[in-house]
Amino acid sequence: MRRSTMQLRRKLMAGAAAAVIATALTGCGTTEAAVEPANEAPAGQAITVLDYQGQEVTLENGPAKRVVALEWEQAEIFTSLGIDLVGVADVAGYTSWAGNSVPLSGKPADVGTRGEPSVEAIAELEPDLIVGSASSVPDAVRGQLDRVAPILLLGASATGTDDGPLERMKYVVDTFAKTVDRADEGKKLFGDFSDKLDANARRIAKAGAAGTPATFTSIYESGGSIVFRLEGEGSLTQGVLDRLGLQAAYTGKVEEYGLASSDIEGLTEFPDDAWLFYWANADSDDPVATQLKGNGVWDGLPMVQADRVRGVADGVWLYGGPVSLGLFSDEIANVMTAR
Template identity: 40%
Template structure:
């Protein structure tokens, strides 16, 4: 997976367990300036102790970086800064953080040089790397995704980061804004007669002169948002247990039938836009019903498909606009 560094009631119960654990519970107000110690339990069950709300924070994955910036926390270190700026324009960086290396292999020396209060990582990193990070500073390790409840996992991670940084009020605003955006988008599509429309979202890459297509099934964050918008998942493939991502090729797209097909690419990476480039003269692609009818929608660059509420808000706006044309 080229750009992904590896990507229900049970989750609700887990959320209660995670947020209730600790010696310091945030009050209704913003706790950023509190001097009290904070104790959290991260997604691995590890207890994380902080002297107070973390201010010097490092993020090793783009989704946690987006959450930090959305909450008003300027991370001092970010993995692959250039990549983040290219792929996540919904929540641009407001400072000039130190580039700590790649998302898959962050530099321990670069992170240590920042003397952070907290490192926010995900289980996309190998356990050995997280063990090394814990020698540098407290690490809040989050489960990057969960196909059983993608939106629940996104908001749970946001809440944990907010507790660690004393930005719980900001988190509540983000969650309310996200729900309002979902409601607005669902109504707009229903009013346009698009409620229940068959919809398939994917990304694709050209590898060794062949197109690889990655379906975002109902277990993906994008798929879960589509469902909330009243769209029907047209994919018949099974996604992985974390990110809800499947695997197919151009021939596999013939099983979709007459659907709306959408994707996100990146102009800075031509291999990520095969649907409007490499496949333009491919007879299988051009014969697909949704291609022939013009129901292929390229959504704007810079919407990180594995991001947080603000990326998903931008996604909702883009899907509604594209489908209503």
């Protein structure tokens, strides 16, 4: 029987540290070390999996029934497995940035922001599993959440590991599927994604576009300057572009999550035949139309002059799971085969 919410609140208040929760983190991934899934346990018995640090997380009562997701990648994957989450961090944000690919099922409660969860809101839901990325739980509240339910922090976005980003995604899907006794669904979810990548790669090759340089970026303003957050080696998007048979237009140094920052001048080093795909969002201004059009350097880029810049992935979370990244591959293939 679950502990009552009132009892749990008392325990949380008694053990709470007098600290302010850290500023919300908006990182899109983690630098998890590559680990191997633990052996599967029979349904109804204790299940043990490994988090991003290789530490065991055990569900003593078997598969989780009430799951709270503190990050959108985890929310997408569990929803794709057929799980109605009881709580999600920033439901409105998920709907805007990921809702077109995998809409949330059921009516999950909002449990705070990504990186700044509400302990009380989570406790009221009486979950039996809390999932997120390495940055989802501030140190100030980790002890409190540990008393609510087992916490599994694990995500696919990583650099500096032996495994590539898509292999990491498969591991994460398999691990999450195990916690809810959906192993077959997990295999199908990633298998369908892999088949889609292969099919889209064949489409691109048939169109004679294989080997074309391409890179994905986010575009935003910082301190009055336009910043391009390029996604290079180790990022999920570049992993997809690689599988599609395209070359990386950006081959420079990357930092965490396979990301690199550049100004407009940095784009002049791209190959003349490169494509640039940027993240579009219907709830935000189009950065190309509102911030870049009319800029002399931007307008002079070969890819701009040749109309090889496209906004993609509106409502598709590109730090997410197989469904979102599969839709991204569809969009790329559609663009590359239309010319």
